[in-house]
Amino acid sequence: MKSRRQSVILEIVDGRAVSSQEQLRTLLKEQGIDATQATLSRDIRDLGLV
Amino acid sequence: MKSRRQSVILEIVDGRAVSSQEQLRTLLKEQGIDATQATLSRDIRDLGLV
DNA sequence: GGTGAATAGGAATTCAAG
DNA sequence: CTTGAATTCCTATTCACC
DSSP states (O other): OHHHHHHHHHHHHHHSOOOOHHHHHHHHHHTTOOOOHHHHHHHHHHHTOO | OHHHHHHHHHHHHHHSOOOOHHHHHHHHHHTTOOOOHHHHHHHHHHHTOO
């Protein structure tokens, strides 16, 4: 689910500095969320993140 | 010459918004300066540009 | 020390497909 | 409308070479 994934992304980014989409991918996986780099790229754009 | 090239880069960037190193490369060429993407990447780092 | 060619690396976009 | 795989695009780095 997109909104769930995006809210977890915001939590992760809020807590620590994430330096790459692949790292974010790993952190999301630890939270039980699987997504590809393409999807994370879109989420980051949608959320207005750097 | 490196310093000459870098000062022209600063002039170009000051005037307009440059969105890629290839575009900068083209603009430099119009000024008679030839350089590769690798060199421009180093110049941008040296000049502290984004 | 500065440079270009080639390569690696990361991110955005395309192209089906669900 | 959302996604993953593949591709494309852009930048940084490596590896000679001068």
